[in-house]
Amino acid sequence: MDRIVEDWFVVREMDEGIVMIQEPGHVQSFLVLGQDRAALIDTGMGVADIRAAVEVVTDLPVQVLNTHWHFDHIGGNARFSRIGAASREASLVSTPLSNALLTRLYLAPCLADGVSFPEAFDPRSYEIKSPAPTLTLAGGDSIDLGDRQLAVMETPGHTRGSLSFLDSRTASLFSGDLVYNGTLYAHFTDSDIRAYEESLERLCDIQDRISGIYACHNEPLLPPEFLKSCLEAVTAAARGRTRSERVTDWGLPVLRHEFCSLAVLTPDRDSRGIDILSCKA
Numbered sequence: 377m378d379r380i381v382e383d384w385f386v387v388r389e390m391d392e393g394i395v396m397i398q399e400p401g402h403v404q405s406f407l408v409l410g411q412d413r414a415a416l417i418d419t420g421m422g423v424a425d426i427r428a429a430v431e432v433v434t435d436l437p438v439q440v441l442n443t444h445w446h447f448d449h450i451g452g453n454a455r456f457s458r459i460g461a462a463s464r465e466a467s468l469v470s471t472p473l474s475n476a477l478l479t480r481l482y483l484a485p486c487l488a489d490g491v492s493f494p495e496a497f498d499p500r501s502y503e504i505k506s507p508a509p510t511l512t513l514a515g516g517d518s519i520d521l522g523d524r525q526l527a528v529m530e531t532p533g534h535t536r537g538s539l540s541f542l543d544s545r546t547a548s549l550f551s552g553d554l555v556y557n558g559t560l561y562a563h564f565t566d567s568d569i570r571a572y573e574e575s576l577e578r579l580c581d582i583q584d585r586i587s588g589i590y591a592c593h594n595e596p597l598l599p600p601e602f603l604k605s606c607l608e609a610v611t612a613a614a615r616g617r618t619r620s621e622r623v624t625d626w627g628l629p630v631l632r633h634e635f636c637s638l639a640v641l642t643p644d645r646d647s648r649g650i651d652i653l654s655c656k657a
């Protein structure tokens with residue numbers, strides 16, 4: 377049964393010791409419970425206290441594991457003392473995000489669309505403090521929760537240091553923003569469409585060892601076969617096999633490639649992509 381916490385989070389048990397903490401319409405973080413400790417995979421946007429949502433579920437010590445540095449995955453990091461992030465993104469994870477930047481990136485479009493936020497949330501003081509990671513992660517590392525382990529996999533593409541995590545108990549994959557059902561983002565300065573393709577190829581190679589994919593946006597749980605759909609879309613975009621159209625993201629031009637039910641964004645021609653920290657292309 378769903379529990380609503382802080383007038384914002386939907387907390388839902390998905391599988392044995394896997395709890396989704398959803399910010400509906402925005403992003404999903406996942407809590408994985410072991411015998412000795414819990415891992416919180418991403419910490420959401422920071423518009424409400426995600427620690428309160430975690431504490432509704434468990435009083436185990438919590439190790440945060442960030443899939444990547446984007447604001448909607450690290451927003452609650454400052455509420456925890458143990459923060460794990462990719463060694464390749466440690467400096468980005470610890471870069472504070474100002475109210476001016478977050479307003480331009482996210483709040484202004486949301487407020488213009490009539491998106492509602494929790495009553496206690498004040499858009500004028502919204503910022504992300506971004507403490508430095510206490511644990512840096514690389515492919516091949518394993519996070520021991522007691523009676524289950526999370527294997528760390530480097531899956532770059534959406535960002536240069538994006539990580540995925542594979543749970544030893546349920547064979548669930550936590551894919552960050554590499555895999556979800558919607559428009560895939562490969563249009564940032566630190567995105568790499570070829571690396572995206574290679575990451576998906578490596579995951580497709582081990583698809584028979586994956587029981588399901590927990591995605592951070594849109595449908596939270598996808599079948600392993602969905603990896604192939606993403607790979608086909610990204611490959612088509614990477615190799616120019618789709619018709620692309622010029623659209624805008626944050627008012628900046630990008631290319632949108634439609635493929636079956638998915639789409640992929642890549643940088644505009646002659647652009648290195650959108651730089652989130654300066655909001656420029």
Ligand SMILES: [Zn+2]
Nearest residue numbers: 444446534553
């Ligand atoms: Zn992202």
